Amino acid sequence: MRSIAVTLVAAVYMCPAMGQKPAPIASAQVVQEVRDYRTDHEDRIVRELAEFLAIPNVASDTPNIQRNAEHLVEMLEARGIETHLLPITGRGPVVFGKLIAPEASRTVIFYAHYDGQPVDAAAWTDGTPFEPVLRSDAIEVGGKRIPFLENSAKHTAVYQDDWRIYARSASDDKSPIVGLLAALDAMRAKQIPLQVNLKVIFEGEEEAGSTNLAHTLELHKNLLAGDLLITADGPVHQSGRQLVFFGNRGDIGLDVTVYGPVRALHSGHYGNWAPNPAMELSRLLASMKDADGRILIDGYYDDVTPLSDLERKALAEMPVNDADLERELGIAKPEGAGKKLVELLEEPSLNIRGLSSAYVGEHAQNVVPDKAEASIDARLVKGENPHKKFEQIAAFIKKQGYFVMDREPTMEERRTHALIAKVIDQGGYRASRTAMDLPVSKALVKVVEEATGDDTVIAPTLGGSVPMYIFEDLGLPWIGVPIVNYDNHQHSSDENLRLGHLWRGMEIYAAILADLNW
């Protein structure tokens, strides 16, 4: 199949009214025109997405991640977007693009990533991660595999809103990229002028920790002048409603290993005498939180920047769907002593993401293990310093009687200290939050509210982490406008996109480009 990008190559974006600032077109009208365009062009949009998804995109797979970047360049240049690759050694480049609206005074930068989470192909249902499959609904509710459509001479292909495309990055983040470009196509076709200059930053190693992003952007700071950054990463609200969010949590990771005898010992000959590291680790972890989930580490909540009145009000207005989530996830009693999920996401967290010591189940051996390991992540909220957070946790472990080190203990250290913990700092980054009362914040909310008929959830903070602090450091206010369905299996097998969400996303992105002004 010929690349859809190539067929568009010559169609440079034309500003309909060169030389004078066009009047903004109201969001409601933009939405209608984009919808008209889309219903005639679903075949082309879905085909462009499916082609893009078919290129494997794990960040560490350098040859394929480069292919993704080259394909993206084709897609951008087909829209007349000036494109630069900002190279990163051994990784996919940052794909930077720029489309100038001659009379615009503001510049909006869209951020998304084109790499995806690592895949375990065997875990996918009736398919593989990089062969996109169309289904009549979500697998969980019996969605059946159906063929992709094509326009014929007589019929225009029509995709149902509930149909889903299954592939790695179908939601995270290739669809928002395709949605943005399709929005530009619709605007050109309907002669809707850009109200702002558009820049794009498409990253190729977000799922590998964005290790090189800050440095790379710093090197090319001259390209990044702008007034607002919109991140397209993440899902909409669990209610299915559109989401605009103004912050996200930071994140640090650490690994804690505690030690027993220098070698695993026979549990019969030494059980009751040799200290058991799995028991010590259990005791240590159990001391970190109370039964309600309150973290007992000294100073853990001290640095939290309180929410502003406006943020508190937004939080109070967010829909409460905790009961639905509990039901869906099989949870009888959440942590948090009765606080709502959205409130808890405004607090720092401490989460055990994994435990390991010797063997369990049929592989269990009758031993006192030689060590036990826990992997922990902590989410940070605005005001907290990642390094200080790590130090608080390490200090707490010390206070529990542990000799804390950052390497394996020597034999002499084992003989000297009854409790030893190796605590490895895996780094991380801070939270970031844009004020909701900035003129640009209010203007963006207004556009999205209009584009969705007031059906938008406004959140002060997202629970997850995106390295938005990098843009904050560049002096850019940023706001999250994700478009994909929340039940998209992001990061897991059977990742998918509900097409109705892509259609709505196109409309919202077009409304922003056509009508955002402050």
Next chain:
Amino acid sequence: MRSIAVTLVAAVYMCPAMGQKPAPIASAQVVQEVRDYRTDHEDRIVRELAEFLAIPNVASDTPNIQRNAEHLVEMLEARGIETHLLPITGRGPVVFGKLIAPEASRTVIFYAHYDGQPVDAAAWTDGTPFEPVLRSDAIEVGGKRIPFLENSAKHTAVYQDDWRIYARSASDDKSPIVGLLAALDAMRAKQIPLQVNLKVIFEGEEEAGSTNLAHTLELHKNLLAGDLLITADGPVHQSGRQLVFFGNRGDIGLDVTVYGPVRALHSGHYGNWAPNPAMELSRLLASMKDADGRILIDGYYDDVTPLSDLERKALAEMPVNDADLERELGIAKPEGAGKKLVELLEEPSLNIRGLSSAYVGEHAQNVVPDKAEASIDARLVKGENPHKKFEQIAAFIKKQGYFVMDREPTMEERRTHALIAKVIDQGGYRASRTAMDLPVSKALVKVVEEATGDDTVIAPTLGGSVPMYIFEDLGLPWIGVPIVNYDNHQHSSDENLRLGHLWRGMEIYAAILADLNW
């Protein structure tokens, strides 16, 4: 290499003095003659052991465990031992052997097992579990890999006492089997008559819980007439001295799984709200023991049968080498609030043998795990019932607020119960103890003391577990005479045998066969 067993096939054991009861030869003399024989035949003995170790012997690996049994039959028949396989469906058979000394009035049965613990090949140092490796010393003190020796026309191979053979079951229990058969070879070569009839019971699923042993022996009770059972399982005393023990602990295993959300959740979007099963498991395990290692489960110590005066006296006379062990094992402070190791082994234990939840280290994912699992074993002492012990632990888990089940919870159960624990009873068996003042007990101690020059530790109970209750139920007194080094990595990776211990073991087993009478 041609099997060593086959080369011996025709050499049937000959009683040197048929038709009249031979006078016993003093143990000290037996030891000297066996030592003479051994120094000339180390090549053959080591080769027979290495061949046997090269056959993988995990109990659940049915084809290979059968190969072990067949190989054992060859080894026994090569000594003229009448052999029967007592079959067990889906497992290795019990290998039974009988060698009659025409004028003997007593029968001694040797018990050992030919299966080994499960293996994790990746955890072995510079080798794999079923490719025996010879080293110049223990790995811990810098032992280097050296080639196996072979006799040449001019030189007899000489193995140093400190050299070690590394392989699964190098100590537990293939060496005692080879040691017993080599002792028979030495007696035949030196024309030392058997003072007792010899029977052997070599089991193929001890490390899998001896589930079928009692039933299988019951079916073949007619074969088992005897006056004493000697178990060869286990290591000698940690002081390096020979050990005779009169009891062992029982053992039960259980697996505990606790549950979080029905699927692993993004720790950013749900951390602080979704209950974390790794934290719940830590809290549960930590509640089972106090900081000194005292078990807090109701009734845990209630059923313990106190030691007799004789047993208490033997316990008091055992060497105390706790400080040496602490030093060797890198332990700054043992459990037990100051009690000695040998005292603690007379109490029931509770040991976490493994922990698992999601992933740690570089494989960690930023999730709230969906479940966490602990594997536990409890050692029982005389007087305790295995099923009641399991019930005590399960009742304690209930008392901590858990809904306890023996299967995966349904979605509705997850929605109903905040704390759910799946507790799987893996079965086990009770402790067993032979009276130290029986005539046979005193006679055996006398022979072993003489064979070792009074260098023997007499223990009322071993910390480990061997299913000796089965023989107790058959009316057989039993006594433990292990021969392998205590630092043998039994049940773990890098299991090994120190050759000097095999040599001494041959001498002791020969002395028993030649000189035991009561």
